[in-house]
Amino acid sequence: MLAKLGIAPIAWTNDDLPELGGDTPLETCLREARTAGFIGVETGGKFPRNAKTLKRILSSHDIGICGGWYSGTLLDNDLDSEKDRIAEQLELFKAVNAPCLVYGETSGTIQGERKTPLDRRRRLDEDQIREYGGRLTLLAEWCADDGMPIAYHHHMGAPIESERDLDLLMAHSGATLPLLYDPGHMAFAGGDVFRVIANHGPRISHFHAKDVRADVIAGLDRARESFLDAVLKGAFTVPGDGSLDFGELVRRMADVGYEGWFVVEAEQDPALAPPYEFACIGYAELSRVLVDAGYKIADAPDP
Numbered sequence: 001m002l003a004k005l006g007i008a009p010i011a012w013t014n015d016d017l018p019e020l021g022g023d024t025p026l027e028t029c030l031r032e033a034r035t036a037g038f039i040g041v042e043t044g045g046k047f048p049r050n051a052k053t054l055k056r057i058l059s060s061h062d063i064g065i066c067g068g069w070y071s072g073t074l075l076d077n078d079l080d081s082e083k084d085r086i087a088e089q090l091e092l093f094k095a096v097n098a099p100c101l102v103y104g105e106t107s108g109t110i111q112g113e114r115k116t117p118l119d120r121r122r123r124l125d126e127d128q129i130r131e132y133g134g135r136l137t138l139l140a141e142w143c144a145d146d147g148m149p150i151a152y153h154h155h156m157g158a159p160i161e162s163e164r165d166l167d168l169l170m171a172h173s174g175a176t177l178p179l180l181y182d183p184g185h186m187a188f189a190g191g192d193v194f195r196v197i198a199n200h201g202p203r204i205s206h207f208h209a210k211d212v213r214a215d216v217i218a219g220l221d222r223a224r225e226s227f228l229d230a231v232l233k234g235a236f237t238v239p240g241d242g243s244l245d246f247g248e249l250v251r252r253m254a255d256v257g258y259e260g261w262f263v264v265e266a267e268q269d270p271a272l273a274p275p276y277e278f279a280c281i282g283y284a285e286l287s288r289v290l291v292d293a294g295y296k297i298a299d300a301p302d303p
Helices: 026-036 051-060 079-095 126-145 163-171 183-188 193-203 214-218 227-233 246-255 275-292
Strands: 002-007 040-043 064-072 101-105 150-153 179-181 204-209 260-264
Touching (some): 002 275, 026 051, 026 275, 040 260, 051 079, 064 079, 064 150, 064 260, 079 126, 163 193, 179 193, 183 193, 183 214, 193 246, 204 246, 214 227
Parallel strands (some): 002 040, 179 204
8 A cells, every 4th residue: 555645834834824934935845844754745825826837846846736725615606606716726736736626615614713713613404414415526526527536624613524514424425525534623523533434434535644632622612712723722733743543543544445645734833833843743653653554655756
C-alpha cells in the first residue's frame, strides 16, 4: 500500500484568522513543508489562481498539490448554479494534477464566525439531508465526469458536523460521493473516530490527519465560545502532539484498503506552535505509524 504525505498551509497562514500568520509568505510555507518531508500541499488563500504561475512556484519547491478547499453552497443553491461556481476551481485543479477538490459546505456555516457559539450551528433533519445528499451525488458525478473528483469534508460548525449527520449523509447519497475523513473534526464533534472508518471506509478518498487536544475541547463553553475561539485556545494540533491514537487510526485505514494522501492539517497560532517545528513532528509521527501499518511512503511529488 502506498501513502503520500501532504500538509495544509493553514499552520502557516490561517485564512479565517488573518492575524495568525497573515504576513507569512507562501514561499516560506512551501519551502518548510518540503524540507519537513511532505511531497504535497493543499491550496490556500495565498496560492495564485493562474495554473501556469502556480505550477512554476510548485516546481521551484519540488512539491505538488494534494487537494484544496472549496466553499460549497449547494445546500442553499441550485445544482446548475453550483456547477458554474465550482467550474473555475475544477479547471485549476485539473491543470495542476490535484487528486481531488475538498468540498466543504458553507451554507449557514459558523466555522468562520468568531462571535457565533458552537452550539448555534445549523442543524438539518433527515429529510433535509436526504434531499441534500441526492443533489450532492449529482454534483459529485458531474465533477468526476469532468475529470476532477470531489471529497466531501464534514466540519465543525457546518451543517454536516456530527457522526449522526455524516451517517445520514452517507445513507442518503450515492457511492459516487467520496468522503474526506477528518478524525480531528469528528472527535471534536463527539463522534467515534474508529466507528466512522468501519461504517464508511469504502467511501473515504482523502484523509486529513488532524489531531486534537482533548483537554482544551473538554473545557470549551459551547454556549459561549466559537469554533475560532477553540482554534485560538489550541483545540487542534499535529499527529504526535495530541490525544488521538494515530497508530490505530492508520491501522484501521489500512484494514479498509485505503491508499493515497494523508494530509496534516492543524490550525494553530504559529507564534505558539512554530509551523516548521510542528510540521516535522507531524511528519515523523505519521511516517512511523504508516510504516508500522505496512504502508510504503512516496518520496517524490506526482509528475
